[in-house]
Amino acid sequence: MRELVAEVIVPAFDNAWLSTLEDQARLPPGSLPEGSTLAFTTDSYVVSPLVFPGGDIGTLAVCGTVNDLAVGGAHPRWLSCALILEEGTSIDLLRQVLASMAAKAREAKVAIVTGDTKVVQRGACDGLFINTSGIGAIPAGRHTGPETVRSGDRLIVNGTLGDHGIAILAARNELALEIPVLSDCGPLNELVEIMFEAAPHGGIHWLRDCTRGGLATIANEFATEGKLNLNLFESALPVNDAVRGACEILGLDPLYLANEGKLAAIVSAQAAGPVLAAMHAHPLGQAAAIVGEVLKPDTRNRAPVTLRSVFGGERVVDLLHGDQLPRIC
Amino acid sequence: MRELVAEVIVPAFDNAWLSTLEDQARLPPGSLPEGSTLAFTTDSYVVSPLVFPGGDIGTLAVCGTVNDLAVGGAHPRWLSCALILEEGTSIDLLRQVLASMAAKAREAKVAIVTGDTKVVQRGACDGLFINTSGIGAIPAGRHTGPETVRSGDRLIVNGTLGDHGIAILAARNELALEIPVLSDCGPLNELVEIMFEAAPHGGIHWLRDCTRGGLATIANEFATEGKLNLNLFESALPVNDAVRGACEILGLDPLYLANEGKLAAIVSAQAAGPVLAAMHAHPLGQAAAIVGEVLKPDTRNRAPVTLRSVFGGERVVDLLHGDQLPRIC
Incomplete structure (x- = not known):
């Protein structure tokens, strides 16, 4: 020893x-x-x-x-x-x-x-x-958390969803994917600092990393803990072709797949543009996208998290019961 | 979850x-x-x-x-x-x-x-x-470590040795000990503060907790890392009767048994008295004892740690090769 x-x-x-x-x-x-x-x-x-x-x-x-x-x-x-x-x-x-x-x-x-x-x-x-x-x-003076969120805030992710989940699944089951999927595992601290710099007047409201349970779970945590409603835009969700293909074959939803180098950020409407531009210039933010928004509080009777589909319909994005994949991290 | x-x-x-x-x-x-x-x-x-x-x-x-x-x-x-x-x-x-x-x-x-x-x-x-x-x-100004140790310093332990090791062994093998042995597991931070208070002028030189490998292992760590020689006094080692009995039956040495509420302290000769008195007044230090001393550096050719036996002889206290008991903590 x-x-x-x-x-x-x-x-x-x-x-x-x-x-x-x-x-x-x-x-x-x-x-x-x-x-x-x-x-x-x-x-x-x-x-x-x-x-x-x-x-x-x-x-x-x-x-x-x-x-x-x-x-x-x-x-x-x-x-x-x-x-x-x-x-x-x-x-x-x-x-x-x-x-x-x-x-x-x-x-x-x-x-x-x-x-x-x-x-x-x-x-x-x-x-x-x-x-x-x-x-x-x-740093002194930096405050994030639910109390800073306003309706109209944008939800940003820094890149494609589900890569880690599919990489683990492939390694475990020896799926022969045509295009191999690599885990997105990476340190986000430099990217986060760049985001804060791009929104100097407190425009970064709330951040979480999208690990176990994926973006859907984080969105539900934001909604429940922050007592707010979120609407996601299906057409804006960044997903790798290989991940999308694997999900279609296996009946999985990339919204629920684990990531290890992805964050979800609630950002003021004003800061969203500059923050997104700054993220695009960083290697871990090249595929960053605005994927949703915080709804006005008069939408109390809605489900906490909804998704506007590519066909224009709306569906509820619920918490998953049980782990989609155990021992993903 | x-x-x-x-x-x-x-x-x-x-x-x-x-x-x-x-x-x-x-x-x-x-x-x-x-x-x-x-x-x-x-x-x-x-x-x-x-x-x-x-x-x-x-x-x-x-x-x-x-x-x-x-x-x-x-x-x-x-x-x-x-x-x-x-x-x-x-x-x-x-x-x-x-x-x-x-x-x-x-x-x-x-x-x-x-x-x-x-x-x-x-x-x-x-x-x-x-x-x-x-x-x-x-706290600012508090310095402990090998560089503060002097020859003539005393080695103090705060109580009986080997209780945790025997308690685990008993629980594992269902030894029916006549007097059951309880683990000595306890938090030592209050006792340590009392020791520092009793030696306000830097009299506490070096502390370690006597966990895996017992006092013998800690004494060897002190000696090797501090480039010093330690002599232990067998007659002064506090050992519970029940632990001594179990050790005799099982062929174990309490010097090598794990503790989880015991520390070894190298203390200046001057501070040893007041520190020991302060320890005796604390529930976790009632059986505290001076169990050894740091030798003069002209003893370079000696083994790093020796023990003066109850019969007056000297023997080497070596590092144990391999764990005496695995998964003790």
């Missing part, structure tokens, strides 16, 4: 905090800008299979936690990494996963500063589980 | 941060005293069985992370709670574990402010794994 930590894990994340081998990272005073709010989040990753087209459990473990901080308006700064390894898991696989974590951490400009490793006997866990917790700093 | 989180998990930890259901806790500016250093730690708990005499995996998950922060000199403040549940795990067991977490968090005066829950299919994990990460604040 001592060797595993010292020779495989710590070198993978090479930094001064980890190499002390203390059971805690010490982040000196002044590490956080004055007046900023501390953001703290945690996520465990149990994805199956551990490696999939476009990433692996390590990619996911860094991006997922970075994105949780970013959509809360925080600058992600420090991550922890806690591994639960099944006895017999290959060291090569572990090295690959750690390398993915290190690469995504560099991309997101966060440091993995503390960690823990437990090994359990064969059969007591499914290969490898990873927990990452994250600390970020929300 | 939504119901499980909203109806079972969030109410167990009832606080304003968690009830927002956002994927992050927001800890406002000024939450940390000015000039303090941020401490950040993480641990996953995979103990088997989930419930044992004196505690359960929830007790452990709070105390372990609180203690990691406390022995680093930090005031523990906020914890995360990430659960990985095996499908079919009983809700009653989960409620019991969450209640233990809440009780220990109250005792340690920390808040569980953010969380995550994943469910995996039967056989993909062993009942329940918990990760807790923790944030604490190290």
